[in-house]
Amino acid sequence: MATLSASPNPNPKPNFRSPTDQTDHDPESLPHMELHPSSDQEPTPNSNPNFHAVLPTPPEAIAPAAAAAPSLLHISFNQDHGCFAAGIDHGFRIYNCDPFREIFRRDFDRGGGIGVVEMLFRCNILALVGGGIDPQYPPNKVMIWDDHQSRCIGELSFRSEVRSVRLRRDRIVVVLEQKIFVYNFADLKLLHQIETIANPKGLCAVSQGAGSLVLVCPGLQKGQVRVEHYASKRTKFIMAHDSRIVCFALSQDGQLLATASSKGTLVRIFNTVDGSLLQEVRRGADRAEIYSLAFSSNAQWLAVSSDKGTVHVFSLKINGGSPGIDRSQSASDSVTSPHSSLSFIKGVLPKYFSSEWSVAQFRLVEGSQYIVAFGHQKNTVVILGIDGSFYRCQFDPVNGGEMTQLEYHNFLKPEAAF
CATH class of the missing domain: 2.40.10 (Thrombin, subunit H)
Known part of the structure; x- marks a missing residue:
């Protein structure tokens, strides 16, 4: 049996058991939950109409x-x-x-x-x-x-x-069109319900650091995001944009939030604790649909993909804005933002000319959908396409410019297997 190797071991076999105390929740809004035994015995079908007959799926039932x-x-x-x-x-x-x-x-x-x-x-x-x-x-x-x-x-x-699901080692987060449910992973007990504005894309982000859970979701107003700090039991609402929110991302520790609206021209970075705007970067001048945002592991870089067929990498200059984040590279190691040469006339020219532009770019097929993340090797970006394309690229943190393509694969082709 091929399995994913647990490294490190993130509670690989949680002890699932039925929640016993959910009487404090509204029964009309409480999702139905049914657990199947986690032993090697096959579960016995019952008369419950919510039981799905295809469970279990033994190895011999898996088609070539x-x-x-x-x-x-x-x-x-x-x-x-x-x-x-x-x-x-x-x-x-x-x-x-x-x-x-x-x-x-x-x-x-x-x-x-x-x-x-x-x-x-x-x-x-x-x-x-x-x-x-x-x-x-x-x-x-x-x-x-x-x-x-x-x-x-x-x-x-x-x-x-x-619409979507988010996992942590200790939580399961389920996103519906206008509601989000947060469960304890160990016993699937419902811990929290959140009402949101219409959220057809299932937008939701959760921190993945060893610390406490930070959850971000759309608020109840257009352009608003809601930040839940579960350790301090605080909720922060941020009016991030005038237009509808279409994409956001959290840094690993949950201290930084990047947001984009339906206009797709500007990306804003906020401090999740106090909601302050730390930085604003410009993807371009014309409208675009932002498909994904991603922070690097040390929150020094931000990557953006859109329907314009270009992946952008921005330099983040918010060292004082988020305590506890390790940004080991000094400022002299990274490229200077292209807007700096115009800083002496900032406030004279329109905001467009004084915006912070990306330091590195990679060109793709325009109109196709891509998501992006930073690779584990230094200064690398991984790009995935809905057409099955896989790109790994490298950017120059000093000189910027066009990224170098390191490899390409089509992961949907049969010959790509094993």
Whole structure:
């Protein structure tokens, strides 16, 4: 049985058990939850209409890989950007970024569309949601998949479709169109419910540092983001943009937040503790749809992808804005922002001319959808396309300019496997 290696071991086999005390929640808004035993015995089907008959999925029920390239329904990086997951029309696949290779795949023989695959670092636990024309699971359920057993060991059911899922070692966060549920991973007990504005993309970000949980989601107003600090039990609302929020990202420790609106021209970086605006960078002059934002591990760089076919890397100059973040590189090691030569006339020319522009760029096919993250090697960026493209590029932190392409793969082609 091919599995993800747990390194470090992020609680690879949580002891799932039924929550016993949820009487304080409104029963009308409480999602139905059904747990299946995590032993090697197959669960016994019962009369509960929420029971999904395809569970379990023993190894012999897994079909061979399809000969033709599959349709891609979902791509996402894991929490440290070292791996990525692809949901396809008959299963899912997990890949390593550097070196690039397919780690494992699961192909289902009955339909099998997977619309969401959320990894938990590199351990054997994943969250799956059905998707596509012929979904493997109902799109209103989150299935907890244990790849050691090659089957689902639990599920969460809702009254509407699941838009996205976020995992931490201690929490499961489920995002619906206008509501977010936060669960304890150890026993799946519901801890918190959040109301949001319409959120069809399932926008949500959670911190992944060893410290306490910081969660960011849309607020109840256009252009507003909500920041939940669970350690201090504080909620912070930030009016980030005048237009609708379409994308945001958190730094690993949850102290920095980058946001983009439907205009797609400016990206703003905020301090999540006090909501202050720390920096503003410009992607371009014309409108664009921002697909993804990503901080580097030390929060020194920010990457942005959009439908304009260009990935931008910006230098972040907010050392004093977020205490505790290690930015080991000195200012002399990084490129000077292109706006600095105009600083002497700042305030005279329109804001467009004094904006901070990206220091490095990589050109892709315009109109196609890409997501981006920073690689584990210094000054590298990994780019994933909805067309199955995988790019690994390197940027020059001193001189900036066009990035250098280090490698390219099409991860959907059969020959890319193993």
